[in-house]
Amino acid sequence: MTVTITAFEQSPDRGRGLARDMRVRWALEEVGQPYDVHLLSFAAMKKQAHLSLHPFGQIPTYEDGDLVLFESGAIVLHIAEQHAGLLPNEVGARARAIMWMFAAVGTVEPPIVERSAAYLMERDKPWYAERLPMLDGRVCAQLDRLSRHLGDAEWLDGAFSAGDLMMVHVLRRLESSGLLQDYPNLVAYIARGEARPAYKQAFADQLAVFEAASAGK
Numbered sequence: 001m002t003v004t005i006t007a008f009e010q011s012p013d014r015g016r017g018l019a020r021d022m023r024v025r026w027a028l029e030e031v032g033q034p035y036d037v038h039l040l041s042f043a044a045m046k047k048q049a050h051l052s053l054h055p056f057g058q059i060p061t062y063e064d065g066d067l068v069l070f071e072s073g074a075i076v077l078h079i080a081e082q083h084a085g086l087l088p089n090e091v092g093a094r095a096r097a098i099m100w101m102f103a104a105v106g107t108v109e110p111p112i113v114e115r116s117a118a119y120l121m122e123r124d125k126p127w128y129a130e131r132l133p134m135l136d137g138r139v140c141a142q143l144d145r146l147s148r149h150l151g152d153a154e155w156l157d158g159a160f161s162a163g164d165l166m167m168v169h170v171l172r173r174l175e176s177s178g179l180l181q182d183y184p185n186l187v188a189y190i191a192r193g194e195a196r197p198a199y200k201q202a203f204a205d206q207l208a209v210f211e212a213a214s215a216g217k
């Protein structure tokens with residue numbers, strides 16, 4: 001049975017690999033699992049056919065036979081549990097890798113998403129300029145701590161894991177923010193993630209979707 005995931009028919013990030021299907025694609029590439037992609041418009045995401053897979057009407061989803069999952073973190077964890085390569089075998093190291101996945105989506109990502117949402121929805125509002133330093137401050141508080149933890153290490157806890165995969169992708173959303181420049185070790189950490197062959201393949205595949213959709217317009 002082939003795994004099928006869902007992704008944007010035409011991603012609003014214009015193929016920069018920032019939408020969350022990228023995490024799932026990257027994880028599948030890391031473990032060598034082939035997959036199909038079902039592309040969806042915003043309208044299709046809110047139709048019953050997709051809501052029956054994802055109650056919040058979003059991407060990505062993951063289908064493998066009878067198993068249907070949503071939430072990129074849960075999907076990546078499932079992939080990592082099914083295949084070797086993304087989680088260590090030793091119980092403690094495995095628990096810590098999963099802990100970093102949660103840290104990525106539960107601690108580092110929320111202020112980044114809040115900042116992006118404010119830019120998208122409030123940047124023409126009179127309060128935006130006043131609010132931005134507070135949003136930046138919340139993001140940087142987490143970057144300070146993460147940067148201090150990472151130090152000169154290659155990855156967050158020993159070998160590359162699903163925790164790094166999630167964290168690198170979360171941080172990538174800041175690439176055009178200007179906030180990463182004060183954290184050269186985080187910039188290098190992201191670059192190490194992006195240099196992985198599995199990342200490159202996943203990135204190329206999602207970019208090809210965007211380019212094909214743009215060419216067909």
Ligand code: GTB
Nearest residue numbers: 012013018019020045057058059060070071072073
């Ligand atoms: N917590 C869920 C998960 O991790 O899977 C969040 C899923 C989610 O937010 N999905 C978004 C979605 O389906 C796409 S990734 N949105 C459509 C909707 O809600 O109607 C979020 C995203 C979108 C666009 C950019 N971008 O343009 O840079 C980045 C990230």
